[in-house]
Amino acid sequence: MRDRLFSIIYKYNLHPNKNLGQNFLIVPDIIERNVERAELSEKDIVLEIGPGLGVLTDELAKKAGKVYAIEKDRRIIEILRKEYSWPNVKLIEGDAVKVEWPRFDKIVSNLPYQISSPVTFKLLKHEFERAVLIYQLEFAERMVAKPGDRNYSRLSLMVQAKANVELVERIGKGAFWPKPKVDSAVVIIEPKPEGERIELNENLVKALFQHRRSTVVSALKKSAHMIGVDKKTIKSYLSSLPHAEKRVFQLSPEDVLDIEAYLEENDLLSKKWRKV
Numbered sequence: 001m002r003d004r005l006f007s008i009i010y011k012y013n014l015h016p017n018k019n020l021g022q023n024f025l026i027v028p029d030i031i032e033r034n035v036e037r038a039e040l041s042e043k044d045i046v047l048e049i050g051p052g053l054g055v056l057t058d059e060l061a062k063k064a065g066k067v068y069a070i071e072k073d074r075r076i077i078e079i080l081r082k083e084y085s086w087p088n089v090k091l092i093e094g095d096a097v098k099v100e101w102p103r104f105d106k107i108v109s110n111l112p113y114q115i116s117s118p119v120t121f122k123l124l125k126h127e128f129e130r131a132v133l134i135y136q137l138e139f140a141e142r143m144v145a146k147p148g149d150r151n152y153s154r155l156s157l158m159v160q161a162k163a164n165v166e167l168v169e170r171i172g173k174g175a176f177w178p179k180p181k182v183d184s185a186v187v188i189i190e191p192k193p194e195g196e197r198i199e200l201n202e203n204l205v206k207a208l209f210q211h212r213r214s215t216v217v218s219a220l221k222k223s224a225h226m227i228g229v230d231k232k233t234i235k236s237y238l239s240s241l242p243h244a245e246k247r248v249f250q251l252s253p254e255d256v257l258d259i260e261a262y263l264e265e266n267d268l269l270s271k272k273w274r275k276v
């Protein structure tokens with residue numbers, strides 16, 4: 001696998017594009033483990049973001065019924081078309097953040113780190129069974145952080161409102177060519193059963209996390225404009241706000257839902273920002 005990758009690189013005189021996060025996996029064991037973690041069968045439709053030179057795509061194609069691979073770099077798409085003749089892989093040329101994703105059951109990818117955040121938020125809007133994704137370590141740690149943790153953030157809260165997430169393996173820089181500057185990690189994401197998923201008002205979450213170390217009362221005063229309410233109006237209601245004295249970074253998704261319900265009851269969320 002490693003030999004094949006480097007022979008393609010030399011053959012096409014490929015210079016990896018840093019801006020596109022082109023750090024290719026060169027350790028077959030990691031690829032194997034991630035394919036195993038996806039528990040693929042012939043019934044599965046798999047989505048891959050950023051197939052690069054096809055090392056992971058090739059293994060996915062052997063186990064899944066169908067693979068969709070979205071790649072932004074036209075040169076890479078041309079190389080993949082010349083080098084492989086997968087019967088069950090459809091290459092989609094485009095930006096994974098912008099193009100519409102096909103329906104899929106599982107997503108397995110070594111993500112370009114520049115788009116980790118928009119891809120993760122986009123993923124959470126889709127129905128799927130399981131995601132096995134490689135992220136930058138620091139991002140992965142934020143995804144799994146619990147309320148009160150040093151690195152608990154808007155991302156942690158939004159992801160955990162809808163899914164169970166687990167960091168299952170750390171990966172050193174040497175597993176990629178060229179070597180990235182940061183370590184990486186594998187994260188498994190599984191959507192919670194429908195009845196347990198919490199739909200949050202994203203705008204309220206943004207308003208709160210603008211001031212993640214403040215108390216909820218103080219954060220809402222400072223961010224009142226972000227939820228479409230003036231400071232004076234909101235101040236008069238804040239004394240009976242649920243979780244008022246908690247710090248924002250200690251809020252669980254359920255706590256935010258309580259706050260949202262209270263603001264809704266008192267007509268304190270701008271209509272523009274209400275959930276439909």
Ligand SMILES: C[S@@+](CC[C@H](N)C(=O)[O-])C[C@H]1O[C@@H](n2cnc3c(N)ncnc32)[C@H](O)[C@@H]1O
Pocket residue numbers: 020021022023024025049050051052053054055056070071072073076094095096097109110111112113115
């Ligand atoms: C980290 S490399 C992974 C390559 C390959 N899967 C591997 O593991 O060796 C990320 C890949 O994503 C592609 N890419 C970068 N930005 C993208 C975007 N916005 N949409 C789709 N693909 C993108 C890059 O061109 C590159 O091929």
